[in-house]
Amino acid sequence: MKNEKILNVSVDCVVFGYDVATKSLNVLVIKRFLESEKEVLVDDYVLTGYHVYQHETLDDTATRVLKELTGLTNQYKKQFKAFGNPDRLTNEKDLIWIKNEEFNTRTFTIAYYFLLKTDDVDLNKNEHQAKWFPVNNLPELGFDHKKIITEAYEDLKTKCLSEPIIFKLLPDKFTINDVQDLYESILGIKIDNRNFRRKLINKKYIIALDEKQVGVSKKPAQLYIFSKDVYDKMFQKNYLINI
Amino acid sequence: MKNEKILNVSVDCVVFGYDVATKSLNVLVIKRFLESEKEVLVDDYVLTGYHVYQHETLDDTATRVLKELTGLTNQYKKQFKAFGNPDRLTNEKDLIWIKNEEFNTRTFTIAYYFLLKTDDVDLNKNEHQAKWFPVNNLPELGFDHKKIITEAYEDLKTKCLSEPIIFKLLPDKFTINDVQDLYESILGIKIDNRNFRRKLINKKYIIALDEKQVGVSKKPAQLYIFSKDVYDKMFQKNYLINI
DNA sequence: TTTTATAAACGTCATCTTTACGTTTGTTTT
DNA sequence: AAAACAAACGTAAAGATGACGTTTATAAAA
Numbered sequence A, B: 001m002k003n004e005k006i007l008n009v010s011v012d013c014v015v016f017g018y019d020v021a022t023k024s025l026n027v028l029v030i031k032r033f034l035e036s037e038k039e040v041l042v043d044d045y046v047l048t049g050y051h052v053y054q055h056e057t058l059d060d061t062a063t064r065v066l067k068e069l070t071g072l073t074n075q076y077k078k079q080f081k082a083f084g085n086p087d088r089l090t091n092e093k094d095l096i097w098i099k100n101e102e103f104n105t106r107t108f109t110i111a112y113y114f115l116l117k118t119d120d121v122d123l124n125k126n127e128h129q130a131k132w133f134p135v136n137n138l139p140e141l142g143f144d145h146k147k148i149i150t151e152a153y154e155d156l157k158t159k160c161l162s163e164p165i166i167f168k169l170l171p172d173k174f175t176i177n178d179v180q181d182l183y184e185s186i187l188g189i190k191i192d193n194r195n196f197r198r199k200l201i202n203k204k205y206i207i208a209l210d211e212k213q214v215g216v217s218k219k220p221a222q223l224y225i226f227s228k229d230v231y232d233k234m235f236q237k238n239y240l241i242n243i
Numbered sequence C: 001t002t003t004t005a006t007a008a009a010c011g012t013c014a015t016c017t018t019t020a021c022g023t024t025t026g027t028t029t030t
Numbered sequence D: 001a002a003a004a005c006a007a008a009c010g011t012a013a014a015g016a017t018g019a020c021g022t023t024t025a026t027a028a029a030a
Helices: A056-070 A090-095 A100-104 A145-162 A163-171 A175-187 A193-201 A228-234 B058-070 B092-097 B100-104 B147-163 B163-169 B176-187 B193-201 B228-234
Strands: A006-019 A024-035 A038-046 A050-052 A075-082 A106-119 A131-133 A206-212 A222-226 B008-021 B024-035 B040-046 B048-051 B076-083 B107-119 B128-135 B206-212 B222-226
Touching: A006 A145, A006 A163, A006 A175, A006 B008, A024 A050, A024 A056, A024 A075, A024 A175, A038 B058, A050 A056, A056 A075, A056 A106, A056 B107, A075 A145, A075 B076, A106 A145, A106 A163, A145 B147, A163 A175, A193 A206, B008 B058, B008 B147, B008 B163, B008 B222, B024 B048, B024 B058, B048 B058, B058 B076, B058 B107, B058 B163, B076 B147, B107 B147, B107 B163, B147 B163, B147 B176, B163 B176, B176 B193, B193 B206
Parallel strands: A006 A106, B008 B107
Antiparallel strands: A006 A024, A006 A050, A024 A038, A024 A131, A075 A106, A206 A222, B008 B024, B008 B048, B024 B040, B024 B128, B076 B107, B206 B222
């Protein structure tokens, strides 16, 4: 950008976590936090993000941000959009949060989302006041972070229809109904269990284990795993034109 | 980015143009150009791009870049990925092209692609030495621009299967075979004409005109238009899980 | 021990979609 | 008038989907 403003490039992360027990798709956010001379201000929630370090790729930054927030590495991640409107940090409500030197700063953010299991995250292990919120019941969010989450969610909705990323949100061993519940959570729809079940069981990469649920008070369900190996081997792009 | 390097944020544009006559999907690139004190250097081709102005959104920058290159506005555009690897401009071959002050610069680019008709572009109207190349037969490209084009193309391949963006590449009036040819060009596959034809004709938003091809030396084909109105009206997200 | 409640799992039929071909039609050129 | 040929139409089998009924296995209650 050829002008007087200072540029700032950061990565913001939308962390989606699914809780198979409560069937709820959540987003991890932190309390907005500012130490001034006089006091510590805390109000809305925001996404976690950070500046891109000098020798880092954008992917590396996203990985670092997730690790610092959750302790996790090797989670599914996707860069889905860049945000950089000139006014994106200057809603009236946000002005107090902008440090003086930042008034003259143009901030771009490359947004990523992660897919993982809420159970894998220990919220006490980090210094942020991180908290899960259901994706359909988010708190007030600072800056343009509501919009960023909404766009991440839209991308997830589309992508889960054509790629087996759904399994990144589930434990290794799952039941057919777990998968159905998750699709219903993400897409906000009801699916016929008998048809869904038939469809999934017919996939060669959904493999039945010699194992059933334990500790349930009804007929225990068959457990399955998703085999990425089988999926990759049999995978051939199907060019189904569906417009 | 909290470090000494100067930051630079630009938008690069991959302009896809389809030529219905030759059935070829092309990319518009320009000669790489540098005026030094002694001489004018020209070698490889590169994508067009420019810095993001102070009061501009990223979308505005992309629109401006396209207009400056082609004179066109209101073309289909999509932001598909940000590129920002620390080494993305410093291949050995590229070093000569980096101005002195840029050695200490970290450059991010937000990449867009456009869909339009080659016929709509008058290449003589701009100062660049712009040239169309078939997407499967690109010239040597500077920086990481080959990679950027490849990723744009991948996105287009996926997206044309689930959204009617194909019609952005065709003239308003087209034949069924035009559409088939275009899908075959983009996807690099052969499609059965009889099945494809039936499928397309059954779509309510593909509307037959009272008009046929003229000036062809065989049976002239029926002309159709795509009705965005009908498409939007009847559109309801079909949640076909196709994993 | 038997019964009951209930989620899991299986089954069926009609309809729509896709795949793989063969056939006819309409226009221009010979 | 005939030939050439792309455009356009047709058909049957296989596969996928949608809608819905039935059976089964388990834990908890009686």
